[in-house]
Amino acid sequence: MNDWLKLLPDDIAACIQDPDGVTEVRLRAGKRTTISRGSGYAAIGRTATSDDIASALAVSTDRSVYASESLLAQGFLTYKGGVRIGVCGECVYKGGKLSAYRTVSSLCIRVPHEIDFNDKRVETIVNRFENTLIISPPGMGKTTLLRYMVKRLSDGGKNVLIIDERNEISASVSGVPTCNIGANSDVVLYANKRDGYVEAIRAMRPDVLATDELFGKHEIDCIADAVRCGVRTLATVHSDSAARVLADPAYGALAAVTRYFVLLTGKGVIASVYDGVKKNCIL
Amino acid sequence: MYSLIAGAALFVCCAYIGLGVSDWYKKRRLFFDALIDYLDALERGIKYAKTPLPKLTRDFAADKKGDLFVMLREQFAEDTADGKSKSKTLLLTSYEKKAVSDMLASLGKYDTDTQLAELGRYRALFEPIRAASAKKYDTTGKLAAKLGVLAGIAVMLTLA
Numbered sequence: 001m002n003d004w005l006k007l008l009p010d011d012i013a014a015c016i017q018d019p020d021g022v023t024e025v026r027l028r029a030g031k032r033t034t035i036s037r038g039s040g041y042a043a044i045g046r047t048a049t050s051d052d053i054a055s056a057l058a059v060s061t062d063r064s065v066y067a068s069e070s071l072l073a074q075g076f077l078t079y080k081g082g083v084r085i086g087v088c089g090e091c092v093y094k095g096g097k098l099s100a101y102r103t104v105s106s107l108c109i110r111v112p113h114e115i116d117f118n119d120k121r122v123e124t125i126v127n128r129f130e131n132t133l134i135i136s137p138p139g140m141g142k143t144t145l146l147r148y149m150v151k152r153l154s155d156g157g158k159n160v161l162i163i164d165e166r167n168e169i170s171a172s173v174s175g176v177p178t179c180n181i182g183a184n185s186d187v188v189l190y191a192n193k194r195d196g197y198v199e200a201i202r203a204m205r206p207d208v209l210a211t212d213e214l215f216g217k218h219e220i221d222c223i224a225d226a227v228r229c230g231v232r233t234l235a236t237v238h239s240d241s242a243a244r245v246l247a248d249p250a251y252g253a254l255a256a257v258t259r260y261f262v263l264l265t266g267k268g269v270i271a272s273v274y275d276g277v278k279k280n281c282i283l
Numbered sequence: 284m285y286s287l288i289a290g291a292a293l294f295v296c297c298a299y300i301g302l303g304v305s306d307w308y309k310k311r312r313l314f315f316d317a318l319i320d321y322l323d324a325l326e327r328g329i330k331y332a333k334t335p336l337p338k339l340t341r342d343f344a345a346d347k348k349g350d351l352f353v354m355l356r357e358q359f360a361e362d363t364a365d366g367k368s369k370s371k372t373l374l375l376t377s378y379e380k381k382a383v384s385d386m387l388a389s390l391g392k393y394d395t396d397t398q399l400a401e402l403g404r405y406r407a408l409f410e411p412i413r414a415a416s417a418k419k420y421d422t423t424g425k426l427a428a429k430l431g432v433l434a435g436i437a438v439m440l441t442l443a
Contacts, residue, residue: 054392063391064335066398092394100394 003080004111007056012045025109027053038267053104060085069100071190074166082112082171082179114180115141117148121273121282125260126152129208131227133254134236135245136264142236143168143212144268147179149234150210154182161206162187163196169212193222201229210234217250224253242274290442294435301431308416308424310354311374315413317351318383322406325390329398336391359384382408
């Protein structure tokens with residue numbers, strides 16, 4: 001519980017009252033640490049140093065930052081319990097590719113909270129599961145809803161294959177998920193979506209394929225391919241409206257195979273669920 | 284009779300002092316040998332396999348060279364809450380102690396290139412100390428052992 005506090009220097013961690021409610025912590029070298037409990041930020045403790053940030057990175061990587069270089073090059077790390085750590089700093093390029101961060105100057109530690117989406121519309125989708133797309137702007141709980149639905153589907157007896165490109169859905173440590181993803185889930189970690197789909201669909205014969213944050217045409221094509229293989233899909237995408245997704249030609253292949261569009265507008269707040277077949281919103 | 288007993292006691296004392304001095308030099312040499320071996324293991328593990336630090340260290344410790352960590356514990360015992368009474372002979376100068384401490388603190392905090400550069404920097408620092416401590420043991424350390432024993436024999440013979 002609240003393992004993420006270990007990422008912070010002891011004196012700064014001690015300044016956080018009621019850590020259960022914290023959703024985000026920002027450590028910036030030379031600036032005061034700020035925390036958020038869902039809306040707005042409050043400064044706490046002393047000014048953070050670059051050494052505090054280096055120590056946080058060391059803790060999150062089991063004192064082996066070099067071993068997590070490939071993740072770091074993508075701008076993030078993960079920690080126990082699904083904690084996501086966004087990093088920012090001095091980039092190192094090798095062969096024209098971003099290969100590492102030499103000096104990390106800022107960390108954005110995002111602490112997930114399990115939300116019980118006690119919503120009739122979600123129950124409807126889970127009970128009659130068809131291809132579903134969760135849509136929301138960043139930070140509204142897409143991954144949390146995805147994980148909740150994965151858990152429900154998995155516990156309901158469906159074999160769910162999770163392509164967890166960033167280890168955000170399962171938050172696995174040494175291959176063991178630290179988030180509740182249900183009894184019948186399998187996780188492909190750190191694979192890009194194409195490799196994950198091709199290899200795992202063939203090998204694992206899933207009923208449902210779940211993945212987070214589709215980005216770019218090639219990832220959308222992957223989903224369409226998976227549907228062609230007879231697998232149901234559950235995915236998320238960044239946008240602020242279902243209409244925008246449906247109207248965007250880049251999402252054409254995705255819209256064509258998706259039945260339910262779930263739109264989140266507030267932290268864990270489901271604004272609407274659109275049925276792409278019946279062309280109406282589920283009430 | 285008494286002079287024989289006194290001679291034997293003085294022999295033991297002289298030999299003990301001589302061997303003690305020799306042992307100090309020997310331990311110091313062993314410490315820096317093990318430290319350089321640890322740096323070798325770290326460089327290999329990080330450069331070629333990016334093995335996580337806990338595993339690298341566990342493997343190193345399991346390979347008999349775990350003596351390094353026993354010695355480190357002894358050297359840094361006075362810095363721990365309950366360690367003051369357990370602290371044994373200090374092998375390191377305060378400068379060396381700080382360098383070892385900084386080296387250990389730097390582990391696992393950087394990307395591969397920076398981490399290897401840091402290890403290289405500490406290797407450049409510790410290699411000459413290791414060479415000097417090996418030389419000191421071969422000369423002063425072994426001489427102290429011989430002198431101690433010889434002095435003991437001389438005292439015993441004189442008293443006899």
